[in-house]
Amino acid sequence: MKDNFTHLQAAHCENGVITKLLRLAGHDYMTEPLAFGIGSGLFYLHIPFFKFNGGPAITFRTAPGSIFKRTCKSLRIEIASKRFRSEQNAEEYLDFLLSQNHVVGCQVGVFNLKYFPPEYRFHFNAHNLIVYGKADNTYLISDPIMDRVTTLSSEELNKVRFAKGFLAPRGHLYYVTKTIPVSEELIRKAIIKGIKRTTSDMLHIPGNVGGVRGILYTSRQVRKWREKLGVRTTGHYLGQIIRMQEEIGTGGGGFRFIYAAFLEEASKYCKNDELLKISDMFTQSGDLWRENAVNMAGILRGRSTEQSDFDHIADILIEIHQIEKKAFTDLSNLRLK
Amino acid sequence: MKKEDIPQDSGPLEYMTPELCYVKNSNGSYDTVKSTGWKVxxxxxxxxxxxxxxxxxxxxxxxxxxxxxxxxxxxxxxxxxxxxxxxxxxxxxxxxxxxxxxxxxxxxxxxxxxxxxxxxxxxxxxxxxxx
Known part of the structure; x- marks a missing residue:
């Protein structure tokens, strides 16, 4: 496998690994937005009272690993995944799979990942990469967020596969075991299932901190933060939101642009032009997220510190809420078949 | 976001890899483009x-x-x-x-x-x- 492997760059690591693994398994039509949409990757959640790295815990996506599981289930692809207790077993099993000509996806932590620039090495454990071969003591690595392939020695790979902390990978690896050729019909069904799951996640999740209502919750919090925490701490909080939203691996605008691209592809499969209009709404919402990131960076760097600046950010969040609520309501009213 | 609006600022990613972004091209459909970073x-x-x-x-x-x-x-x-x-x-x-x-x-x-x-x-x- 290692001789004719071609690298594929993606905006988000998990999508990239899925896309590449499925393409290798014979699903040539697979693209990153399609994998993201079928797996219902889009989400919003602001977990109250809980701090992550000393900032608000906000996520723009579903739980790590779920995109892969859902995409494969919808397309009737059988996968195997395994976690390990001992590093030695994990390495032996990986070597065994590689010798069987499997291409294997691995969950790793980025803190000790050698080819990442030092600025990006936080304790973040939900990064994914592909191992496609072994030469001597070096593993051949294809990391979807990079523009080329790379290598890691076996010690380096073991270290990142057994990173510790929140979402510790415990040597997690996964690969495609069995797949049947899929018809256009099945792809269409999978797309519709993905859209339905995302709409119900975003519109009907109970409580007021998840889905589109979660954006309103964040908006209310932002308004209060200056009084409650002071400008400096709030700046850190907003900085954290920017990183969750824009940092490498989101395709920009908190996954909204990837989702818009997915709806555009979906409209071709479903032959439905309404989807294109809804796709435009997500582009608009993604642009607003990005515009808001610029405003947040202003507060972060002390360029704007008045309460009115905070209110401005909160107002844009309300606007985003309205756009996304309308978009998802329209999506659920489409009655796709 | 339009293809020509994509920022190309220098930053820590410069020496590792350009990142892939999803943008609208001039035909109004989605396309990918590489970016070296964004100052925000x-x-x-x-x-x-x-x-x-x-x-x-x-x-x-x-x-x-x-x-x-x-x-x-x-x-x-x-x-x-x-x-x-x-x-x-x-x-x-x-x-x-x-x-x-x-x-x-x-x-x-x-x-x-x-x-x-x-x-x-x-x-x-x-x-x-x-x-």
Whole structure:
């Protein structure tokens, strides 16, 4: 496998690994937005009272690993995944799979990942990469967020596969075991299932901190933060939101642009032009997220510190809420078949 | 976002890889384009690092004043907290917390110090050097 492997760059690591693994398994039509949409990757959640790295815990996506599981289930692809207790077993099993000509996806932590620039090495454990071969003591690595392939020695790979902390990978690896050729019909069904799951996640999740209502919750919090925490701490909080939203691996605008691209592809499969209009709404919402990131960076760097600046950010969040609520309501009213 | 609006600012990603972004091309359909970075993101990232550096400075002062042991300094320097550190060294959280006290740290066995040093990527005798 290692001789004719071609690298594929993606905006988000998990999508990239899925896309590449499925393409290798014979699903040539697979693209990153399609994998993201079928797996219902889009989400919003602001977990109250809980701090992550000393900032608000906000996520723009579903739980790590779920995109892969859902995409494969919808397309009737059988996968195997395994976690390990001992590093030695994990390495032996990986070597065994590689010798069987499997291409294997691995969950790793980025803190000790050698080819990442030092600025990006936080304790973040939900990064994914592909191992496609072994030469001597070096593993051949294809990391979807990079523009080329790379290598890691076996010690380096073991270290990142057994990173510790929140979402510790415990040597997690996964690969495609069995797949049947899929018809256009099945792809269409999978797309519709993905859209339905995302709409119900975003519109009907109970409580007021998840889905589109979660954006309103964040908006209310932002308004209060200056009084409650002071400008400096709030700046850190907003900085954290920017990183969750824009940092490498989101395709920009908190996954909204990837989702818009997915709806555009979906409209071709479903032959439905309404989807294109809804796709435009997500582009608009993604642009607003990005515009808001610029405003947040202003507060972060002390360029704007008045309460009115905070209110401005909160107002844009309300606007985003309205756009996304309308978009998802329209999506659920489409009655796709 | 339009294809021509994509920012190409320099930043820490420059030496690793350009990142892939989804943008609208001139036909109004989605396309991918590579970007070297965005200064808004870089500001958020450097703010996060400033906060880490502040914490490391505070930790250094606390160790020098004899309030905490060097383990505490190295923990902050590696952006860990007690729970991450305890799972890396495979020592109970309560014991790790105790090892942050200078009086307990002084009595630590060479074996334990070696385990800590291995996690922090330093030599055991360098644990006392705060840099």
């Amino acid at each position: 993101k870089n500001e958020a990232l450097s703010d996060a690092w400033e906060r880490v550096h502040d914490r490391v400075e505070n930790a250094r002062n606390a160790v020098e004043m004899g309030l905490k042991s060097p383990i505490y300094f190295h923990m902050e320097k590696n952006i860990m907290n007690i729970s991450i550190l305890s799972s890396y060294v495979k020592i109970n959280r309560l014991r790790v917390w105790l090892h942050m006290r200078p009086s307990v740290y002084k009595k630590l066995s060479a074996r334990l110090l070696f385990r800590y040093a291995k996690v922090f990527n330093v030599k055991p005798e360098e644990l006392n050097i705060l840099k």
